[in-house]
Amino acid sequence: MGTHTAEQPAPVADLSVPTRTGLLIIGASQSGVQLAVSLRALGFDEHITLLGDEDHRPYQRPALSKEFLQGTVESESLIFRSNEYWAEHNVDLVKGEYIVRIDRDADGSGIAHASSGRHFPFKRLALTVGARARKLEIDGGDLDGVLYLRNADDALALKARVGDAQDVVVIGGGFIGLEAASSLQKMGKNVTVLEFGPRLVGRAVGEETAEYFLQAHRARGLDIRLNTSAARLTATDGGRSVAGVELQDGTLLPAQIVLVGIGVIPNTQLAEQLGLTVDNGIVVDRYALASDGTTVAIGDCANMPNPVPGAEPGERIRLESVNNAIEHAKVAAYSLTGRREEYAGIPWFWSNQADLKLQIAGLCNGYDRTVLRSDEERGKFSVLYYRRGQVIAADCVNAPLDFMAVKNALAKGRNIPADAAADPATPLKTITTDS
Ligand SMILES: Cc1cc2nc3c(=O)[nH]c(=O)nc-3n(C[C@H](O)[C@H](O)[C@H](O)COP(=O)(O)OP(=O)(O)OC[C@H]3O[C@@H](n4cnc5c(N)ncnc54)[C@H](O)[C@@H]3O)c2cc1C
Numbered sequence: 001m002g003t004h005t006a007e008q009p010a011p012v013a014d015l016s017v018p019t020r021t022g023l024l025i026i027g028a029s030q031s032g033v034q035l036a037v038s039l040r041a042l043g044f045d046e047h048i049t050l051l052g053d054e055d056h057r058p059y060q061r062p063a064l065s066k067e068f069l070q071g072t073v074e075s076e077s078l079i080f081r082s083n084e085y086w087a088e089h090n091v092d093l094v095k096g097e098y099i100v101r102i103d104r105d106a107d108g109s110g111i112a113h114a115s116s117g118r119h120f121p122f123k124r125l126a127l128t129v130g131a132r133a134r135k136l137e138i139d140g141g142d143l144d145g146v147l148y149l150r151n152a153d154d155a156l157a158l159k160a161r162v163g164d165a166q167d168v169v170v171i172g173g174g175f176i177g178l179e180a181a182s183s184l185q186k187m188g189k190n191v192t193v194l195e196f197g198p199r200l201v202g203r204a205v206g207e208e209t210a211e212y213f214l215q216a217h218r219a220r221g222l223d224i225r226l227n228t229s230a231a232r233l234t235a236t237d238g239g240r241s242v243a244g245v246e247l248q249d250g251t252l253l254p255a256q257i258v259l260v261g262i263g264v265i266p267n268t269q270l271a272e273q274l275g276l277t278v279d280n281g282i283v284v285d286r287y288a289l290a291s292d293g294t295t296v297a298i299g300d301c302a303n304m305p306n307p308v309p310g311a312e313p314g315e316r317i318r319l320e321s322v323n324n325a326i327e328h329a330k331v332a333a334y335s336l337t338g339r340r341e342e343y344a345g346i347p348w349f350w351s352n353q354a355d356l357k358l359q360i361a362g363l364c365n366g367y368d369r370t371v372l373r374s375d376e377e378r379g380k381f382s383v384l385y386y387r388r389g390q391v392i393a394a395d396c397v398n399a400p401l402d403f404m405a406v407k408n409a410l411a412k413g414r415n416i417p418a419d420a421a422a423d424p425a426t427p428l429k430t431i432t433t434d435s
Contacts, residue, residue, distance in 0.1 A: 020109035021047060023336065024122035026099050026270065028052025030061070030322055031299030032128035033080045034329035040089045042337050048091045049120055051112075053098035056152050057083070062322060064155040065179035066352055070186060071159075075152070094120070102274055108294035124336060127271060127282060127290070127297040128329075131264035131320065136171060140233025145242035146258045149176055158259065165256035166190055169245045171230055173200040175351045177261030178213065182354040184259075185222055192223040192253055194230060194245070196262075204349075206364055208372055208383045209395040213356070216397075220354055233258060266301045266318060279303055281318040286342050288332035296335055298328040307343035308363055309413055310390060317363065321349040346410040348403075355379075359400065361407035362393030373402065373424040384421050391416045405429040 023039070025032045028050050036050050052058065059078040067073040086093045097114040102125070104110030112120045133148040135141065145161065148154050158180075162168075166189065170181045173195030185191045199210040200217075217224055229248055233255075236243035245253045266281040277283040277291035281303030288296045288304070306315040307327075324347055334341040349360040367385035374381050382402040385393040394406035405428035409416050420431040 020111070020121045020123050022122060023048050023124045023126060024112055024120050025050045025126040025128055026052075026112065027128035027130055027267075027299075027301070028054070028058045028093065028095070029128065029130055029299075029325075031130070031325035031329045032126070033058045034326045035126055035128060035296075035298065035332055036089070036091050037081070038330050038333035039336060040091070042333055044333070044337050046123070048089075049094060049122070050086070050091050051094040051097055051099070051120060053096065054151060054153070055096045057093070057095070059152055060322075061151070064152065065149055065176050066183060068155055069159065069180060069183045078152075099270060102270055104274060108292070125295045126332060126336070127295060127301060128299050129267040129270065129301045131266045131300040133260070134263045134265055136230075136258075136260045136262060138230060138232055140235060140242065143233055143235055143242040143258075144237075144240050145256060146233065146260060148260050149180055150264065158257070161257055162187065162189070167254045168192075168257045168259060169194060169230075169253050169255040170259045170261060171245075172261035172263070173197075173224060173226070174202055174261055174263065175204065177259070178217065178353050179351060180259055180261065181222055182217070182220075182356075185220075186354065192225065192255075193217075194228045194247070195224065195226050196229045198227055200224070200226075205360070205395050206367065206370055206383055206385060208370060209358075209381075209397075212381050212397065213353070213358075216356055217353070230258075264300070264320065266303075268301065271295075271297065271301075279316075283316075286331075287335045287340055288328060289335055296332040298332045299325040302328065304328065304343075306363065306365075308346060308392065308410065310387075310392065311363075312366065315365070317365075319347055321347065323348050346407055348407055355398075357398050357400075359396045359403040360393065361396070361403055362391075362410050364393040364395075367392060369418060371418045371421045373399070373421065375399075375424045380424070382424075384416065384418070386418050389415075389418070391418075391421075402428050405432065408432075 036048050058080045099112045100115050101113045109123045133150040147158050168184050168189045168191045170177045170193045173193050181191045181193050200213050230245045231248045232246050233242050234244040242258050244255050268278045271282040282297035284297050284302050284304050288298050290297045300320045303318045306317045351358045364385040369386040371384045380399040381397040382399045383395045396403040409432045414432050
C-alpha cells in the first residue's frame with residue numbers, strides 16, 4: 001500500500017466516471033446468492049457486488065410461511081452465508097439499496113443508481129430481482145392488518161400481529177396461502193381460505209392433486225371456500241384497521257388479519273428500462289442471457305426455455321422455486337465465465353402444508369393422461385402425468401420414493417409405463433424402462 005506526503009497529495013478519484021469493473025448482482029436472495037457462490041466455485045476472480053434492497057442478510061424464504069411463522073426455527077438459521085464467507089470470497093454484500101435506474105454503454109458496462117443516491121459501477125450485470133406480491137385491489141385493501149408474505153419483513157409483521165388475532169382470512173388458495181393457512185391453524189387461529197377459482201393451487205398441479213388437497217385440508221378443519229371472492233374489507237378502529245371480509249354474496253367473515261396470497265409479479269422494471277425483452281419475466285435464452293446477449297437474468301424474474309427433456313420446441317416457462325433459482329444460477333455462472341452449459345436436472349418443487357408433504361418432479365404442462373397412486377391407509381398419494389405415453393411429471397404427497405423414481409426417470413430420459421404405474425404396491429423404480 002502506498003503512502004502520500006503533504007507534497008504529494010493522494011489522487012482524488014473522479015466520481016463522475018467510476019471504474020467499471022466486476023460483476024454487479026442486483027437482488028440478494030436465493031438466485032443472487034447462488035450465482036455468487038457458483039462463480040467463485042468456478043474460479044471467477046473478478047470483484048462481485050451482491051446488492052439487495054432488504055435490510056437483512058440474504059435468507060431462505062420457504063420457512064417464512066412454515067417453520068419461521070410457527071416459531072420453530074430462529075431467523076439466524078435462515079441466513080445463507082456468514083459475513084466471513086462473503087469477506088473471504090471477495091464479495092461485497094450491500095444491503096438496503098434499491099436500484100432505480102441503470103445507465104449503460106454499448107459494451108455492456110454501466111452504473112446502477114440507487115434511490116439513496118449511491119451508485120454502483122459494473123462491467124457485467126446480473127438481474128436476480130425476483131418477484132413481488134400482487135396487491136389486493138379492493139375497497140379496504142390498504143387497511144392496517146392486510147398483510148402479504150413475500151419477504152422477511154412481511155413475515156415479521158405477520159408474527160407481530162398474530163398473537164392478538166383470533167380470526168384470519170387468507171385470500172388465495174395457492175401454495176403460499178395454503179402453507180400459511182395451515183401454519184396459522186396449527187397456531188390455534190380460526191382460518192378461512194378464499195379461493196376465487198374452482199380449485200386450489202391454480203395450474204401448478206392437476207385436478208386430482210387439487211382435489212386431494214381440498215379434501216385433506218377440509219378433513220383437518222380448514223374452512224376453504226372455492227369460487228369465492230372478497231368484495232370489500234370492513235374496518236374498525238376509526239376506519240384504520242381491518243375488521244372483516246365481505247364476500248360477493250354479502251356474507252361477512254370476521255378477520256383481525258387478512259393475509260393476501262394471490263400470486264406474484266416478476267420484477268421487470270429495470271429490464272424494461274434497459275430495453276431488454278420482457279414477457280411474463282425477463283426473456284432469456286438457454287444460457288440465462290437476456291436479449292442484449294450480455295446481461296444474465298435468473299430465478300423468479302426470468303422467463304426461460306422449458307428445460308425439461310422432450311418439451312415442445314419454443315415452449316417457455318417462468319418458475320418460482322428454490323431448485324430453479326439454484327439450477328438457473330449455475331447456468332448463468334457458466335455463461336459469465338465464458339462457458340455454455342444448459343440447465344441441468346429436472347425442475348422440482350416442494351410445499352409442506354400441515355402433515356402433507358408435497359413434492360413435485362417435472363412440469364405437468366400439456367399432459368394428456370394421469371395415473372393415480374393412492375394409499376389412503378398410509379396417507380400417501382401420487383399423480384403421474386403423461387404426454388404421448390411418456391411420463392413428464394409427478395405430484396407426490398408423503399410419497400418420497402415415487403418422487404425420487406419419477407425425478408430420476410426424467411433426468412435419465414427414461415419412462416415409467418402408465419399401466420404398470422397404477423398399482424400403488426409396485427415400487428416405481430422397479431418398472432422404469434428405457435423409453
Ligand atoms: C413464503 C414463501 C414460501 C416459499 N416456499 C417455497 C417452497 O416451499 N419451495 C420452493 O421451492 N420455493 C418456495 N418459495 C419460492 C422461493 O423462495 C423463490 O422461488 C426464490 O426465493 C426465488 O429466488 P430469487 O432470488 O429468484 O428471487 P427473490 O427471492 O424474490 O429475491 C429477489 C430479491 O431482489 C430484491 N430486489 C428486487 N428488485 C430490486 C432492486 N431494484 N434493487 C435491489 N434489490 C431488488 C428483492 O427485494 C429480493 O430480495 C417460497 C417463497 C415464499 C415467499
